[in-house]
Amino acid sequence: MFYYYGRKKQIARYYPASELEAIVEPFAGAAAYSLYGNNWKKRVILVERDERVAEIWKWLINDATSGEIRGLPALKVGESSSEFLHIIHAATKMAFKYKTIKVTPVLERNWEISKRLMAADLYKIKHWELIAEDYSLAPDIEATWFIDPPYKDSPGDGYAYGSSLLNYKNLADWACQRKGQVICCEGENGDYMPFRRLLNLPGVAGKRSMERIYHRSTTVCSQQDLFSDAIVA
Numbered sequence: 649m650f651y652y653y654g655r656k657k658q659i660a661r662y663y664p665a666s667e668l669e670a671i672v673e674p675f676a677g678a679a680a681y682s683l684y685g686n687n688w689k690k691r692v693i694l695v696e697r698d699e700r701v702a703e704i705w706k707w708l709i710n711d712a713t714s715g716e717i718r719g720l721p722a723l724k725v726g727e728s729s730s731e732f733l734h735i736i737h738a739a740t741k742m743a744f745k746y747k748t749i750k751v752t753p754v755l756e757r758n759w760e761i762s763k764r765l766m767a768a769d770l771y772k773i774k775h776w777e778l779i780a781e782d783y784s785l786a787p788d789i790e791a792t793w794f795i796d797p798p799y800k801d802s803p804g805d806g807y808a809y810g811s812s813l814l815n816y817k818n819l820a821d822w823a824c825q826r827k828g829q830v831i832c833c834e835g836e837n838g839d840y841m842p843f844r845r846l847l848n849l850p851g852v853a854g855k856r857s858m859e860r861i862y863h864r865s866t867t868v869c870s871q872q873d874l875f876s877d878a879i880v881a
Contacts, residue, residue: 652677654741657683663681679705682794724751724756727750739755741806794831799833831861844860845859
């Protein structure tokens with residue numbers, strides 16, 4: 649729905665399809681997996697510990713209208729803003745640490761794109777549920793669990809509740825106890841579950857980053873078929 653550093657909007661299609669009628673995202677962020685395809689039509693439960701991100705979702709689900717979103721003021725390069733919804737469009741995870749931000753061309757463009765998308769897709773999320781709590785307080789139901797935590801070590805720094813605050817052994821134990829389908833995302837440093845390579849992503853200066861995944865399906869088909877060495881252009 650909105651820009652969020654580390655969101656899965658561009659690669660959502662590479663993840664396994666949801667097999668159940670409910671989706672839970674315990675680290676909701678921008679909830680790109682739940683918005684992908686027809687996933688939004690299901691029962692979607694977002695769990696978000698960052699109070700500022702949760703407030704955005706609460707507004708979008710309970711109060712916002714498409715007309716109101718379209719009427720939000722444009723951002724102008726060189727101006728400053730202290731609105732968190734503006735700040736997170738700054739294409740950097742360090743935005744989570746900022747109290748105010750100076751509008752750059754990137755921020756200006758991201759904000760205009762997000763306004764259009766939020767207004768157009770708002771109807772999809774009005775039936776969604778939000779829990780503004782730690783991931784461990786998600787409801788214990790049978791669902792597709794799309795678990796996308798801050799990635800281990802430095803890739804997960806910068807967020808309000810980043811990798812340094814997360815006990816990954818506890819997270820692994822908790823994930824394995826979920827009922828239904830489990831999809832857990834990680835980067836190259838993830839070693840707390842039997843992750844496999846999902847795809848490689850282009851990065852800065854020719855470098856590539858690896859997206860890895862743990863998937864426990866509700867079906868009996870081989871999980872091996874779900875993984876590839878795909879490269880996203």
